[in-house]
Amino acid sequence: MSVRRLAEDQVQPEGFAFNAENLKWAKQTIAKYPEGRQQSAVIPLLMRAQDQDGWVTKRCIEHVADMLEMPYIRVLEVATFYTQFQLKPVGTKAHIQVCGTTPCMLRGSEDLIKVCKSKINDKPFETNASGTLSWEEVECLGACVNAPMMMVFKDTYEDLTPERLEEIINEFEAGKDVKVGPQIDRQFSAPEGGMVTLTEVPTRKETKVAKAPAKRAPAKAAASKPKATKAAKAEAPKVAVKKPVAKAAVKPADANAPLFDAPAGDKDDLKLISGVGPVLERKLNELGITQFAQVAKLTKKQITEVDDRLSFKGRIERDDWKAQAKALAKGGAEEYRKVFGKDPR
Template sequence: MSVRRLADVQPESFAFSDANMAWAKKEIAKYPEGRQASAVISLLWRAQDQEGWVTEPAIDAVAAMLDMPKIRVLEVATFYTQFNLAPVGDVAHIQVCGTTPCWLRGANDIKDVCKRRIHADQHHRSSDGKFSWEEVECLGACVNAPMVLIGSDTFEDLTAETFDRLIDDMAAGKRVEPGPQVDRQFAAPMGGPTTLTDPSLFSREARDDGEPRVEVVEPQNDADDAPVATVEKSDTSELSDADRPETLSEARDGKPDDLKRISGVGPKIEGILHSLGIYHFDQIAAWQPREVEWVDAQLKFKGRIARENWIDQAKALGGGEAATSGDKPEVLANSDQAPIAAGKPNAAAPSPPDPDGSISQAAEKKIDGQSTEEKRQEKIEDTEAHEAADKDSAD
């Protein structure tokens, strides 16, 4: 950023006008006690609006009003380029936009006029003291490039000739009209509108006859005639008590097998199996296809028994080492696959039990009296029960 310094020649004093002083007091009152310094930019801007530029006495006055060190106010005034630190023209200080859109459309021609009519260098007044100029960044009217800002008014769509004439009119004290300096309204197309040009669109007849001028097209919905897809339901409704597997009124010797050792069976499903009279692994191991369908229908988890190989697991748990170790048995998903851990497709087979027959700590880790596996299985059962209930309601 270029160095900005105060002008060499300064007035002896500065004072806000009565109206501006009243405004400044209201502005300061907007901020809580101890935060009055936040009004520094507003007060400097009002001082510039009154004098045309920010003088050193104005900086002193603002610092005193806000109880700020002078250097802090000076930092603000010299940092922001919106503040003029040297005298400007008595009639007009012209800010010329030199950003790309204006530059492409002739901003250099406007600057040449300023150099010729006002001063060869920026921030200097003309010989009669009436005008000064500077180049600034985008002023926000790119579609009307090139343009200049004088005070709070923009003058757009300029050429060297129209800008020359604008300076002449201001020097003579004539009233000048801000906005586009060509025959168009603000940012509308030059030469007039290019759309909706048919006068009949805006005629009284078009407004008053009340008849729509657009053909109303009825919505086409071929879906009403489309065949409705049907889904064949399974024949579980045809199952009867004849398909019910062998059941017991109670567990043999009052000691049911721990059916939760079958991967896929948790406390909830075990309770349902008990209510159906199924307590032992050998009962499950003996199920036939129709009996599997019957139990599936009672559990409302269709396909789960086959999917999780309950029968193979029950056969493995019915006797042998797995039956006493507490580990889940290894089962075969099909005859072509190697053994996989029950209920864990694509997982490596579990390691054999410890030589002394102890159960691994991870397998028997308890949480609040319930194993991690049981908690996991219970969550699965709850989820599938909700899904089954939703499906039944949909059917």
């Protein structure tokens, strides 16, 4: 954890003021809190000021303190405590905050820091030659499950490797859109390659049976039934109750068989479709899907079948694989860029 101090006086600007839009927003935000509790707006206001100027200056701290009628020292304490506030100018395109706490450290954050040192600047908080990139090491950012990870402004980048971090830094420097969240084939913190448990969806019939309330015997019949005495119970011959035999789950014999005939010709790089990683690409190939044109033409029914096999409900439609595949089949990466305004994957 680095020492957090205000920037030297030489770089501090003379004054600070919110622009008209931000001032209106700040007043509305302050008004959300009950009378006497306006100081609760300190973090949102500092954040807005940082969004406006790129970092939190000494004058900004004083200005926010005046607006909230707080002692300067109280706002200074907040600004110097939370690492999301930058206390000196940082890279204009990205300020990389690498988590160095134990889980991330055990999973390789030290190698990530080496990459930052070699590609940006040997020292934290110092920018690269063009002033576009900077870095620092921070404490746990709350995504340990996907360690090692880093944060850039408000987005996190998880499951990093030194190689992927190098790519990401290049992408930021080139002004490209960078994929946020996990950098491997997983959704949020789900297992890599898709779900491995609770993969079967119950049929409508099974759901109905499970939800149906137990049938009660009619009250009249219950009332007329003579109560068995203890002696009668002892004398009564024991009738063997036949337990219902559980039906064996019927598994289709061809559950692993391909769904499609793989077309002739070279395989396409299905990983260019956002949402398809190496594991899903292998599974798609096993199902007989090897080309973009096949994905583009999937019918509703086929999407359901493929979804079932991938054990990842709704993924195809959520990431709109069909539209992506259609563009890639029509004109490759160039067409994809034309349609989606960004590079595939």
